[in-house]
Amino acid sequence: MPELKVTPLGAGQDVGRSCILLNMGGKNIMLDCGMHMGYNDERRFPDFSYISDGPLTPFIDCVIISHFHLDHCGALPFMSEMVGYTGPIYMTHPTKAIAPILLEDMRKVSVEKKGDQNFFTSQMIKDCMKKVIAVTLHQSVMVDNDIEIKAYYAGHVLGAAMFWIKVGSQSVVYTGDYNMTPDRHLGAAWIDKCRPDLLISESTYATTIRDSxxxxxxxxxxxxxxxxxxxxxxxxxxxxxxxxxxxxxxxxxxxxxxxxxxxxxxxxxxxxxxxxxxxxxxxxxxxxxxxxxxxxxxxxxxxxxxxxxxxxxxxxxxxxxxxxxxxxxxxxxxxxxxxxxxxxx
Structure with a gap:
C-alpha cells in the first residue's frame, strides 16, 4: 500500500492555525489554512516555506477548507495571493459566503487599528475567493483524474463540513471542528459508513469530561x-x-x-x-x-x-x-x- 504522509503546518499541538499537508498516492492536499489569533508576527500564519520557498501551485493539488472560523481559513488569502497559489480551493456554499466577511473584518482590525504590516488587502480577499469552488453536501467531486472528495455535515457552525478524500485505493476523513450533539440552531454531524485508512480529527476538548x-x-x-x-x-x-x-x-x-x-x-x-x-x-x-x-x-x-x-x-x-x-x-x-x-x- 502506498505511504500516507501527514505534516501539520499548524495546530499539531496547539489550538489555532489549523493547516495539515496530506500526501497520499503522490498527491499533496492541504487541509485547512488557518491563522493563529495569538500572534502578530510571522507565527500567525503556517510555515509555507516547508513546502516551497516560492509559489505553492506546483506542489499542491488542492486546498480543502472545513469551515469559516479564522483558525481554519484565516491564512487563505495570504497563501493564495502573497505566497502564490492558483490551484483549486474547496469549501461549502455557506463557508464561501461567510469566510470573506470574517476575513475582511479581521483585516480591518489588524491593519487599520493595529497597524500590522505584511498583511493581505481587501482586493486579495476577493481574488482569493474567486479561486474557490463551492461544494454541496454528499456531492462527489473529482479534483483531477485521481482525487475524489465528498463533504459531510459537521454541525459546529453554519456550513461546517467533514471531508472524505480518496486517491487510488486509499481514503482519508478530515473533520476540522464538528459536533456530535444537535444544539439550538444546528443538527449533529453525520457521515456515511466508511472505512478510511486514516481519520484526522480536531480534538480540542477530546480528553475533557464535561457536564451535560x-x-x-x-x-x-x-x-x-x-x-x-x-x-x-x-x-x-x-x-x-x-x-x-x-x-x-x-x-x-x-x-x-x-x-x-x-x-x-x-x-x-x-x-x-x-x-x-x-x-x-x-x-x-x-x-x-x-x-x-x-x-x-x-x-x-x-x-x-x-x-x-x-x-x-x-x-x-x-x-x-x-x-x-x-x-x-x-x-x-x-x-x-x-x-x-x-x-x-
Whole structure:
C-alpha cells in the first residue's frame, strides 16, 4: 500500500492555525489554512516555506477548507495571493459566503487599528475567493483524474463540513471542528459508513469530561440572572457566528420565561449579515429552526438590541455579547477592562 504522509503546518499541538499537508498516492492536499489569533508576527500564519520557498501551485493539488472560523481559513488569502497559489480551493456554499466577511473584518482590525504590516488587502480577499469552488453536501467531486472528495455535515457552525478524500485505493476523513450533539440552531454531524485508512480529527476538548449541556446551560443562566439581579454587568465574549446565535436563543427564551427587564446587547457589526446568512442557508440549520422559520425568523430577537460604545458606562445591569471570543483584543477586552472595579491598562 502506498505511504500516507501527514505534516501539520499548524495546530499539531496547539489550538489555532489549523493547516495539515496530506500526501497520499503522490498527491499533496492541504487541509485547512488557518491563522493563529495569538500572534502578530510571522507565527500567525503556517510555515509555507516547508513546502516551497516560492509559489505553492506546483506542489499542491488542492486546498480543502472545513469551515469559516479564522483558525481554519484565516491564512487563505495570504497563501493564495502573497505566497502564490492558483490551484483549486474547496469549501461549502455557506463557508464561501461567510469566510470573506470574517476575513475582511479581521483585516480591518489588524491593519487599520493595529497597524500590522505584511498583511493581505481587501482586493486579495476577493481574488482569493474567486479561486474557490463551492461544494454541496454528499456531492462527489473529482479534483483531477485521481482525487475524489465528498463533504459531510459537521454541525459546529453554519456550513461546517467533514471531508472524505480518496486517491487510488486509499481514503482519508478530515473533520476540522464538528459536533456530535444537535444544539439550538444546528443538527449533529453525520457521515456515511466508511472505512478510511486514516481519520484526522480536531480534538480540542477530546480528553475533557464535561457536564451535560443542560447542566452547563442551567449554571450559565443562574450566574447571569444572579449578576443582573445584583445590578451587575455580564460580558459574554463570543465569535460573531455560531456560538453567539446559540447563546442568544438561550437568553432570549430565558428572558421571556422569567420576564426579565435588564437589557441584552449584541455588540457585533456582523450580526445583521450573520442572520441574513441563516435565512439564506436555512437548510443547514436544525429541524426546529426550519419549522419555526415558516412563522417567524428565529434570529429576530425581542430582548436583544444592538450595542453602542457609549453604553459602556451606563449604570445598572446589562448583558453584553462582544467579539472576539478569546478576549485578546477588540471590544470584548475594552468592555472587560472598563467594567472592572480597579481599572487595568
Amino acid at each position: 449541556k443542560r447542566c452547563r446551560e442551567k449554571d450559565f443562566l443562574k450566574k447571569v440572572h444572579e449578576c443582573v439581579d445584583r445590578g451587575g454587568k455580564v460580558l459574554i465574549p463570543v465569535f460573531a457566528l455560531g456560538r453567539a446565535q446559540e447563546l442568544c436563543i438561550l437568553l432570549e427564551t430565558y428572558w421571556e420565561r422569567m420576564n426579565l427587564k435588564a437589557p441584552i446587547y449584541f455588540a457585533l457589526g456582523l450580526t445583521e449579515k450573520a442572520n441574513n446568512y441563516y435565512k439564506m442557508f436555512i437548510t443547514w440549520t436544525n429541524q426546529k429552526i426550519r419549522k419555526t422559520f415558516v412563522q417567524r425568523n428565529m434570529f429576530d430577537f425581542k430582548h436583544i438590541k444592538a450595542f453602542d460604545r457609549q453604553f459602556i458606562d451606563n449604570p445598572g445591569p446589562m448583558v453584553v455579547f462582544a467579539t472576539p471570543g478569546m478576549l485578546h483584543a477588540g471590544l470584548s477586552l475594552q468592555i472587560f477592562k472598563n467594567g472592572l472595579p480597579t481599572k487595568i491598562t
